[in-house]
Amino acid sequence: MENLLGLLRIRVKKGVNLAVRDVRSSDTYVVVQMAEQKLKTRVIKKDVNPEWNEDLTLSVADPNLPVMLTVYDHDSFSKDDKMGDAEFDIKPLIEALKMNLSGLPDGTIITRIQPSQSNCLSEESNVVWKDGQVVQNMCVRLRNVECGEVELQLQWINIPGSKGL
DSSP states (O other), X not given: OTTOOEEEEXXXXXXXXXXXXXXXXXXXXXXXXXXTEEEEOOOBTTOSSXXXXXXXXXXXXXXXXXXXXXXXXXXXXXXXXXXXXXXXXXXXXXXXXTSOXXXXXXXXXXXXXXXXXXXXXXXXXXXXXXXXXEEEEEEEEOBSSXXXXXXXXXXXEOOTTSOOO
């Protein structure tokens, strides 16, 4: 607990145009991983545009570590098929959290992160002040697959008694 900075809540919103891995569709789920932690969403059957709207919460000790995201197709009788992966940094979110932002108008954009060769963003990602919280909305393009994106929202949770930022 003494090395813990806080929690990262990742809302896995939805998949867009994910690859087909079964006959005409895929039974999709997402796994997020940071260091030794691994969490997964529920499986949504026969949908290449699934809406999970599920929160996965990781403990963060080192904010410099990337978060890995992998999409899978669930198969009952064989190994689940990988449907692409992406990684993203939480550093822009962490930097925004270190600023004194109370009193900002709701919806104020704090930071804009552009898609580039060094990230998996498919469009501009904004860190925003929303309802008294810092949140980051992002859409990541999956690698190692023919198509697909996943929409996410990141939010930081402070833990009483932790080292904090």
